[in-house]
Amino acid sequence: MALSKLPTETQNEGTDHGKFIANEQNVLQKHVAFFDRNHDGLVYPWETFQGFRAIGCGLILSTVSALLINLALSKKTRPGKSFSLLFPIEVKNINKAKHGSDSGVYDSEGRFVPSKFEEIFSKHARTNGNAFTSDELMAMLKANREPKDYKGWVAAWTEWKILYVLCKDEHGLLHKETIRGVYDGSLFDHMEKEKASAKKNAVV
Numbered sequence: 001m002a003l004s005k006l007p008t009e010t011q012n013e014g015t016d017h018g019k020f021i022a023n024e025q026n027v028l029q030k031h032v033a034f035f036d037r038n039h040d041g042l043v044y045p046w047e048t049f050q051g052f053r054a055i056g057c058g059l060i061l062s063t064v065s066a067l068l069i070n071l072a073l074s075k076k077t078r079p080g081k082s083f084s085l086l087f088p089i090e091v092k093n094i095n096k097a098k099h100g101s102d103s104g105v106y107d108s109e110g111r112f113v114p115s116k117f118e119e120i121f122s123k124h125a126r127t128n129g130n131a132f133t134s135d136e137l138m139a140m141l142k143a144n145r146e147p148k149d150y151k152g153w154v155a156a157w158t159e160w161k162i163l164y165v166l167c168k169d170e171h172g173l174l175h176k177e178t179i180r181g182v183y184d185g186s187l188f189d190h191m192e193k194e195k196a197s198a199k200k201n202a203v204v
């Protein structure tokens with residue numbers, strides 16, 4: 001076998017005329033690619049901010065999230081590279097930014113693990129089966145906690161809490177299909193379109 005094209009070297013390097021294309025297998029790349037607003041494979045803090053604004057988050061949440069996410073993840077996704085004051089996140093290495101105390105639905109390569117996805121509902125969505133109440137979500141977070149992994153606890157709590165606040169229905173339920181969409185990032189596109197059309201209707 002020719003060594004010049006090892007799959008591990010090429011699998012995350014998709015580009016089309018200079019545009020970064022997320023790897024189909026690495027679903028975590030798709031989760032993050034929404035925030036790479038100009039598709040160059042890097043998410044800068046202002047792009048994280050723009051992405052949060054595009055899905056309807058307020059100024060304060062968008063600003064604080066952009067600063068914290070880029071400060072926390074930039075170095076991890078730039079192995080071997082020196083510190084950058086612009087705090088870019090490299091989408092192709094996003095699996096290196098995984099933290100502890102997560103659900104395990106993304107594996108260490110950023111792939112989506114269907115059995116883990118089903119497991120979070122069979123174990124924790126006790127009332128409805130296909131949706132979480134707020135209490136069930138908190139119970140899941142607690143169950144996922146690894147001892148003394150305080151950073152992981154905060155990261156997981158923040159991810160799930162923001163998702164819950166943004167996407168719960170009128171009965172306070174967070175649905176399975178919504179959660180599926182957050183894993184592959186399609187939820188963000190959907191929210192952006194909804195927000196844009198709501199704005200358009202408000203103007204007309």
Ligand code: HEM
Nearest residue numbers: 032035043048097098099102103104105106159160162163
């Ligand atoms: C409103 C925006 C966002 C929401 C609601 C959100 C929500 C989530 C959720 C629910 C998970 C799954 C955690 C688990 O399986 O336990 C997750 C994982 C992850 N997210 Fe986001 N996310 C958002 C934005 C971002 C951004 C901007 C980045 C980075 C640029 C990012 C990077 C990650 C990473 C690296 C993981 C994997 C964590 C792990 O499995 O250890 N997310 N996110």
Ligand SMILES: [Ca+2]
Nearest residue numbers: 036038040042
């Ligand atoms: Ca970018």
